[in-house]
Amino acid sequence: MNKNYDQNNIFAKILNSEISCTKIDENDNAFAFLDINPQSHIHILIIPKKPYINIYDFNKNASAKEILDFWKLVNNLIEKQNITEKGFRIITNSGKDGNQDVMHFHIHLLGGKNLGRMITLNS
Ligand code: 5GP
Numbered sequence: 001m002n003k004n005y006d007q008n009n010i011f012a013k014i015l016n017s018e019i020s021c022t023k024i025d026e027n028d029n030a031f032a033f034l035d036i037n038p039q040s041h042i043h044i045l046i047i048p049k050k051p052y053i054n055i056y057d058f059n060k061n062a063s064a065k066e067i068l069d070f071w072k073l074v075n076n077l078i079e080k081q082n083i084t085e086k087g088f089r090i091i092t093n094s095g096k097d098g099n100q101d102v103m104h105f106h107i108h109l110l111g112g113k114n115l116g117r118m119i120t121l122n123s
Pocket of ligand 1 (some may be wrong): 010021034038100103
């Protein structure tokens, strides 16, 4: 485990059932649940079951099977949500400049409406 991984982060607590969530789907290595503060009609969080801080940590240190299972779950969700044709957006925030709040790697799967332009740079 990355020495900087905080084992008390909220998603670690969701994984060990200390905190409840609305589960959507899971497989051996990944877990999907609804975001508590949805930013779109569809707003699902997908996380690896093992402890990785961000996408860099995950890509660098997860096994090939973990990485494959993670992205398989993402594609299964895209199919089940019926957004393969209509489209969607995937976001992953990392670190301070990325404004990451929860320090367990996750991606946001957003869809169900037109999501507008990707990003606004304020300064
Ligand atoms: P980040 O800013 O780290 O990319 O996103 C963290 C996300 O986790 C936010 O969209 C926030 O709404 C969501 N979140 C924070 N706490 C909880 C929680 O206890 N349960 C669920 N389901 N989502 C949470």
